[in-house]
Amino acid sequence: MLKSETKLILEVCDLHANVEDQPILNGVNLQVYAGEIHAIMGRNGSGKSTLSKVIAGHPAYKITGGTIKFEDNNLLDLDPEERARLGVFLGFQYPIEIPGVSNLEFLRVSTNARREYEKKEELDTFEFEDFVQEKLKIVKMDPAFLNRSVNEGFSGGEKKRNEILQMALLEPKLAILDETDSGLDIDALRVVAAGVNKLATPNTATILITHYQRLLNEITPNYVHVMANGKILKTAGKELALQLEKSGYDWIEQISSNKEENQ
Amino acid sequence: MTGQNTVDKLVSKPYKYGFVTDIETEKIDKGINEDVIKLISRKKDEPEFLLEFRLRAYKQWLKMKEPNWADLKYPKINYQDIIYYAAPKKSEKKASLDDVDPKLLETFDKLGIPLSEQKRLSNVAVDAVFDSVSIATTYKEKLAEHGVVFCSISEAVVDYPELIKRYLGSVVPISDNYFAALNSAVFSDGSFVYIPKGINCPMELSSYFRINSGDTGQFERTLIIAEERSSVSYLEGCTAPMFDTNTLHAAVVELIALDDASIKYSTVQNWYAGNEEGVGGIYNFVTKRGHCRGKRSKISWSQVETGSAITWKYPSCILQGEKSVGEFYSVALTNNLQKADTGTKMIHIGAQTRSTIVSKGISAGKSSNSYRGLVQIGPQATGARNYSQCDSMLIGDQASANTYPYIRSQQPQSNVEHEASTCRISEDQLFYLQSRGINFEEAISMMVSGFCQDVFNQLPMEFAAEADKLLALKLEGSVG
Numbered sequence: 071m072l073k074s075e076t077k078l079i080l081e082v083c084d085l086h087a088n089v090e091d092q093p094i095l096n097g098v099n100l101q102v103y104a105g106e107i108h109a110i111m112g113r114n115g116s117g118k119s120t121l122s123k124v125i126a127g128h129p130a131y132k133i134t135g136g137t138i139k140f141e142d143n144n145l146l147d148l149d150p151e152e153r154a155r156l157g158v159f160l161g162f163q164y165p166i167e168i169p170g171v172s173n174l175e176f177l178r179v180s181t182n183a184r185r186e187y188e189k190k191e192e193l194d195t196f197e198f199e200d201f202v203q204e205k206l207k208i209v210k211m212d213p214a215f216l217n218r219s220v221n222e223g224f225s226g227g228e229k230k231r232n233e234i235l236q237m238a239l240l241e242p243k244l245a246i247l248d249e250t251d252s253g254l255d256i257d258a259l260r261v262v263a264a265g266v267n268k269l270a271t272p273n274t275a276t277i278l279i280t281h282y283q284r285l286l287n288e289i290t291p292n293y294v295h296v297m298a299n300g301k302i303l304k305t306a307g308k309e310l311a312l313q314l315e316k317s318g319y320d321w322i323e324q325i326s327s328n329k330e331e332n333q
Numbered sequence: 334m335t336g337q338n339t340v341d342k343l344v345s346k347p348y349k350y351g352f353v354t355d356i357e358t359e360k361i362d363k364g365i366n367e368d369v370i371k372l373i374s375r376k377k378d379e380p381e382f383l384l385e386f387r388l389r390a391y392k393q394w395l396k397m398k399e400p401n402w403a404d405l406k407y408p409k410i411n412y413q414d415i416i417y418y419a420a421p422k423k424s425e426k427k428a429s430l431d432d433v434d435p436k437l438l439e440t441f442d443k444l445g446i447p448l449s450e451q452k453r454l455s456n457v458a459v460d461a462v463f464d465s466v467s468i469a470t471t472y473k474e475k476l477a478e479h480g481v482v483f484c485s486i487s488e489a490v491v492d493y494p495e496l497i498k499r500y501l502g503s504v505v506p507i508s509d510n511y512f513a514a515l516n517s518a519v520f521s522d523g524s525f526v527y528i529p530k531g532i533n534c535p536m537e538l539s540s541y542f543r544i545n546s547g548d549t550g551q552f553e554r555t556l557i558i559a560e561e562r563s564s565v566s567y568l569e570g571c572t573a574p575m576f577d578t579n580t581l582h583a584a585v586v587e588l589i590a591l592d593d594a595s596i597k598y599s600t601v602q603n604w605y606a607g608n609e610e611g612v613g614g615i616y617n618f619v620t621k622r623g624h625c626r627g628k629r630s631k632i633s634w635s636q637v638e639t640g641s642a643i644t645w646k647y648p649s650c651i652l653q654g655e656k657s658v659g660e661f662y663s664v665a666l667t668n669n670l671q672k673a674d675t676g677t678k679m680i681h682i683g684a685q686t687r688s689t690i691v692s693k694g695i696s697a698g699k700s701s702n703s704y705r706g707l708v709q710i711g712p713q714a715t716g717a718r719n720y721s722q723c724d725s726m727l728i729g730d731q732a733s734a735n736t737y738p739y740i741r742s743q744q745p746q747s748n749v750e751h752e753a754s755t756c757r758i759s760e761d762q763l764f765y766l767q768s769r770g771i772n773f774e775e776a777i778s779m780m781v782s783g784f785c786q787d788v789f790n791q792l793p794m795e796f797a798a799e800a801d802k803l804l805a806l807k808l809e810g811s812v813g
């Protein structure tokens with residue numbers, strides 16, 4: 071009942087994708103409504119990261135079936151930059167270093183690209199400096215990182231803060247955070263999680279891809295999905311994550327393969 | 334559509350300067366021989382000594398062979414199929430700009446180099462060379478107030494024969510190499526700069542070379558002399574129309590810096606590069622050399638090479654004066670089927686001489702881009718130091734980059750450092766930028782300009798931005 075009143079942001083239907091002719095996604099179905107936080111868990115190689123990259127439009131993956139709808143747009147028809155401008159944001163598991171390109175300039179150009187789509191005013195260098203100072207507080211990041219090359223020589227934690235900073239600047243409708251917690255110590259994890267919580271609004275949605283319960287102690291999901299073999303096998307409330315922490319993934323995969331045999 | 338394929342689809346934007354000016358041109362017959370050289374000399378009313386210089390060079394040239402050691406493959410050039418002199422008619426006398434054919438002024442306007450009084454670039458004096466002749470030099474009078482001479486080399490031959498006699502061919506001897514010998518025999522025009530003792534040239538000097546005729550070679554000659562404690566910053570730019578035949582451009586540039594003098598020479602080279610299939614374009618064979626003759630003198634070359642089908646160019650410094658300094662900052666971008674073999678020579682002769690080389694090569698399409706450099710430390714060059722950094726960037730998977738550093742040291746008390754790197758713009762880097770809303774072309778251009786920053790910082794301010802734009806334009810295209 072509640073769902074029909076809130077807005078559907080993302081709808082993934084029977085999504086199949088290959089990389090170098092290897093099937094990685096084998097029929098993913100997922101619906102994400104405004105105001106929701108979803109966690110996707112699963113073993114390494116289950117397809118979690120692939121799903122996030124396919125939604126963002128990484129060119130290495132070939133879509134072999136299914137659809138992805140984002141609000142009223144068919145995402146698969148759009149280039150990665152168009153998806154970003156619509157409000158899809160992917161926080162990278164391993165943020166990429168780009169030598170020679172100033173972080174500040176990069177942040178400004180990307181922020182303005184998104185703002186242009188949103189029909190907001192373009193920020194000039196000075197306005198942007200003020201804007202970015204505000205957002206830096208959310209991730210407690212040292213302004214010195216603005217003057218360096220994008221992610222170059224940043225520690226793992228600094229890279230992740232830079233990702234959340236980008237999320238804060240771009241104000242996405244859908245944020246997909248791919249193992250944002252990996253490689254973070256507990257303090258950094260709290261800072262990042264606090265940033266994510268602060269940025270979550272009733273009009274936006276978040277997908278967390280993670281291996282660990284500890285992130286979900288900081289950010290409470292509405293739904294927890296378990297992926298295996300390129301499919302979502304089970305969906306439940308936040309308690310599922312605790313169960314996984316205790317018992318691992320075997321039991322779910324067991325149930326699912328029994329089901330398939332019975333069919 | 335993978336990122337790689339998308340990169341491959343990157344095609345040069347149509348060349349913006351490819352138009353031809355429809356103007357009556359006086360041309361001599363094709364081919365080269367002693368009579369042609371005499372004819373050129375006569376047309377320019379040259380003194381006897383210059384004709385002798387030309388004829389000596391011609392005799393040397395006949396004995397020489399076209400060099401083939403560079404990483405450049407191109408069809409054999411038929412030197413008898415080239416016109417060695419072409420000039421717009423009515424332009425012999427150029428007492429004032431009013432006498433210049435309006436079509437020519439219009440041409441330079443279109444190229445973004447306004448010559449007329451009202452629209453001139455402020456604080457940049459321009460010598461405009463069209464095919465074989467200089468058609469106008471701006472701010473001449475203002476410069477003359479400071480004793481600075483800035484004129485075409487043809488005028489200098491008449492007005493300052495002593496300086497020409499003394500310095501022409503003193504840095505690049507007529508027998509230096511095949512193309513320099515050819516240039517010495519048939520050079521048509523170019524710029525001449527003389528900065529007297531103790532004068533810092535009050536404005537940027539600039540030459541703009543425009544090839545207009547398709548079958549005419551351009552052989553310009555530039556000579557810059559900086560007397561003791563003087564300094565000058567000089568910039569050259571070049572464009573040519575699009576023809577489906579190749580045009581030969583063989584220039585010689587000589588710089589002389591005396592005690593405590595400094596010369597900064599910047600080039601933004603944008604000759605027509607040929608089309609995507611490699612048809613047409615300029616063959617650019619250039620000899621540029623600076624002689625730091627005086628103590629503590631300094632010569633700095635900065636170049637942004639984006640055009641030409643073939644580039645063969647090694648701006649060099651002979652560091653003779655004690656504590657003299659040579660610098661070479663280069664960005665060479667090749668796309669489609671362009672081939673560039675470029676670099677520098679730093680010849681350390683004097684004690685405590687220093688040189689810096691920063692070279693950035695960017696290869697896209699199916700192009701090939703080589704850095705070739707020599708650092709030579711002579712036996713007298715105690716305490717000489719060199720630092721070289723050669724970085725290559727590959728865009729796509731069909732381009733190639735090579736680095737050929739040669740180091741010869743005859744002096745144990747010297748220090749030579751060489752660093753080299755090659756990188757490729759990765760699919761992941763592009764995706765990262767794209768996933769933040771930055772479009773593909775802008776992403777590439779951000780990375781390329783980041784890569785070139787060290788060199789752009791060396792360019793005169795007005796031109797750094799222009800160079801940045803030029804690179805972006807070169808890489809921009811119809812994607813997907």
